[in-house]
Amino acid sequence: MYQVMSDYEGKTWDVSTSKSTVDEAIQIMDQALVEFLTKKPSAKLESVEIEMHLVRDVWTGVLEGLRQRLATLEGEKRPGKFDVPIEINKAVQAVIDRSSLTDEMGNLLRKHGMSMGIIAMSEHVMFKDSLTGRHWSDIAKKPGLGILSPGSIEYLVRK
16 A cells, blocks of 8 residues: 655654565565566566665665765755755765675676666655754764655666
8 A cells, every 4th residue: 555755754764674685685586577577578677676775785785874974964954855965865876886786686687688777766765854954964863864765776677
């Protein structure tokens, strides 16, 4: 069932929300790719997407990287879920780029005769509206960093 973003205002997106290891996530994706390619052999797969918080190593890295960046980021959170400084997105992207999930996803795609294209965030990390006006360095000290929505990683696929 779909939850509205405002329902997440009270949720804490900390490491405990992560449920799988990189190996488990890759096994699930492998099974999904096998099933997809078997059922739809002529279909073109354009991308594979995974929510960042689902894989423990990735989410731990994102939280650590964001905590470090937020602690030194000047200014305060402005109104609006989507108004996030570019420095925050860059910090998250750096974690994604060097994560073991990204390496393993590349291996998995090669196993299925594909290669990885661009690695991006298809949904960016958003912060709670209730933190509007708070300094980013204060937000860095909050449980789960005051994250409203953790965002998703999109691995673009080349055949």
